[in-house]
Amino acid sequence: xxxxxxxxxxxxxxxxxxxxxxxxxxxxxxxxxxxxxxxxxxxxxxxxxxxxxxxxxxxxxxxxxxxxxxxxxxxxxxxxxxxxxxxxxxxxxxxxxxxxxxxxxxxxxxxxxxxxxxxxxxxxxxxxxxxxxxxxxxxxxxxxxxxxxxxxxxxxxxxxxxxxxxxxxxxxxxxxxxxxxxxxxxxxxxxxxxxxxxxxxxxxxxxxxxxxxxxxxxxxxxxxxxxxxxxxxxxxxxxxxxxxxxxxxxxxxxxxxxxxxxxxxxxxxxxxxxxxxxxxxxxxxxxxxxxxxxxxxxxxxxxxxxxxxxxxxxxxxxxxxxxxxxxxxxxxxxxxxxxxxxxxxxxx
Numbered sequence: 001x002x003x004x005x006x007x008x009x010x011x012x013x014x015x016x017x018x019x020x021x022x023x024x025x026x027x028x029x030x031x032x033x034x035x036x037x038x039x040x041x042x043x044x045x046x047x048x049x050x051x052x053x054x055x056x057x058x059x060x061x062x063x064x065x066x067x068x069x070x071x072x073x074x075x076x077x078x079x080x081x082x083x084x085x086x087x088x089x090x091x092x093x094x095x096x097x098x099x100x101x102x103x104x105x106x107x108x109x110x111x112x113x114x115x116x117x118x119x120x121x122x123x124x125x126x127x128x129x130x131x132x133x134x135x136x137x138x139x140x141x142x143x144x145x146x147x148x149x150x151x152x153x154x155x156x157x158x159x160x161x162x163x164x165x166x167x168x169x170x171x172x173x174x175x176x177x178x179x180x181x182x183x184x185x186x187x188x189x190x191x192x193x194x195x196x197x198x199x200x201x202x203x204x205x206x207x208x209x210x211x212x213x214x215x216x217x218x219x220x221x222x223x224x225x226x227x228x229x230x231x232x233x234x235x236x237x238x239x240x241x242x243x244x245x246x247x248x249x250x251x252x253x254x255x256x257x258x259x260x261x262x263x264x265x266x267x268x269x270x271x272x273x274x275x276x277x278x279x280x281x282x283x284x285x286x287x288x289x290x291x292x293x294x295x296x297x298x299x300x301x302x303x304x305x306x307x308x309x310x311x312x313x314x315x316x317x318x319x320x321x322x323x324x325x326x327x328x329x330x331x332x333x334x335x336x337x338x339x340x341x342x343x344x345x346x347x348x
Contacts (some may be wrong), residue, residue: 006248014039025338041329046068056163061121064174071212126139127143138237142239146240169319177213195210258282260303261287261310263293266298269283269285289310290312
C-alpha cells in the first residue's frame with residue numbers, strides 16, 4: 001500500500017488561536033461549538049486567519065458483489081442510473097454543491113455499467129464491481145492499491161486547484177453491508193448492532209442481511225485468524241470506499257479539512273484511522289445519520305457531528321449540508337472584532 005506522511009497538527013500555535021477566540025467581543029465560550037470548530041480549522045491550516053478556499057466534493061461510484069445476495073432493497077442498476085443522473089445535475093448532491101459553491105467530481109471506480117461516454121464522469125474504473133465477499137475477498141491486493149492511489153491522486157488534483165477543504169461521497173448499492181462489518185470488526189461491536197435497513201429493508205430483509213453478513217465474517221475469520229486493518233478493508237470493502245480512504249489519507253497529508261458524511265463515509269474514516277490514527281485530527285463530521293449504528297460508530301472515533309437531521313441519503317449530502325457551519329466558524333475568526341479594537345470592556 002502507498003505510504004502517507006500523516007502527523008497531528010503542530011500545537012505551537014494553539015495558545016495564540018485560543019487567545020484570539022477568547023478576546024473576540026463576546027462572552028468567553030458563548031459561541032459554543034463554533035469556537036472549538038474554529039480552533040480545529042486553525043490548527044489544521046496552521047494560521048490565525050483560516051480560509052475555506054475552492055471547496056471540492058468527490059463522489060466515488062462502484063458496485064458490490066455482495067449485492068447479489070439480496071442484502072439491499074435497491075437493485076444494482078440504481079448505481080449507474082444515479083451516476084448518470086448526477087451528470088444532469090438532478091441529484092441531492094448536485095443541489096447542495098450548487099447551494100454551497102462546491103466543485104463536484106463524479107468518479108467511476110467500479111460501476112457495473114459502461115459510463116465512458118458520459119463527459120461528466122471521470123473514468124477510473126478498476127472493474128465492474130467487487131467480488132462477492134460471502135465467498136472470498138472483495139478485491140485483490142492490486143485492485144486495493146489502485147483504489148487507494150485513485151483517491152489520493154484526485155485529492156492532489158483538487159489541492160493543486162487551490163482547495164483547502166475536501167468533502168467525500170459515495171454511490172454504491174449494498175455498501176452499508178461492508179460498512180457494518182468494518183464497524184463491527186474495527187470497533188469490537190456485535191455485528192447485529194451494526195446492521196440496519198440500508199436503503200429501506202423490512203424486518204425480513206434485515207434478518208436475511210444479518211445471516212449473510214454473519215456467514216461472511218465467519219468465513220473470513222475461519223480462513224485468516226489473525227488479520228490486520230488492511231486485510232479487513234480489502235476483504236470486505238468496495239472500490240468507492242477504498243478510494244475514499246485514499247482520498248482521506250492524502251487530504252490529511254496535505255493538511256486539508258476533511259468533511260465526513262454519514263454511515264458509509266464514517267466507516268471509511270474509521271478504517272482510515274486504523275491505518276493512520278492521526279487522520280482523525282483533520283476530520284470534521286457533518287452529521288449523525290439515521291442508519292442503525294451510525295451514532296455508535298461516531299462514538300468509536302470520539303466524533304461530534306455538527307448536524308442531526310435524520311439524513312440517510314449518502315452521496316455526501318450531509319457533509320455538504322454542514323458546510324455553512326464551518327463558514328460561520330471561519331467568519332467568526334476573520335470578521336468579528338475584539339475587545340481592544342472595539343473599546344469594549346471585557347465582561348467575562
